[in-house]
Amino acid sequence: MLDPQKIEQFAKQITDAMPEGIRTMAQETEDKVKQVIQAQLARMDIVTREEFDVQSQVLLRTREKLIALETRLDALENPEKEAE
Structure with missing residues (x-):
């Protein structure tokens, strides 16, 4: 595997020679x-x-909560299921 530092050094040598x-x-x-790029990203409707992550949580x-409420509603609408 190539060493990133060596690649960086090589690129710097080439740049310095220009x-x-x-x-x-x-x-x-x-x-x-x-x-x-920064201007285009600023214009886009993106979030950090x-x-x-906050919105995902x-x-x-x-x-x-919705699943719990659906389960409760189903139990209220169908009491015979709970008796089984």
Whole structure:
């Protein structure tokens, strides 16, 4: 398996060997791409992982309560089932 540190060192050596103008252009391009991605993500209607996990727990509790209520309702509507 390739060592990630060695790959990082190799990439740095290649970057350091490039002329200054190309390095600057590459950095500016990377910065611009990051800005565009961040702007697009900000426009999307997405939630954080924490918010998702909280809502998942709320949904799970709601399902459990619904199942309990359905069971109680079924027992009230069909008392003969409980006698069996």
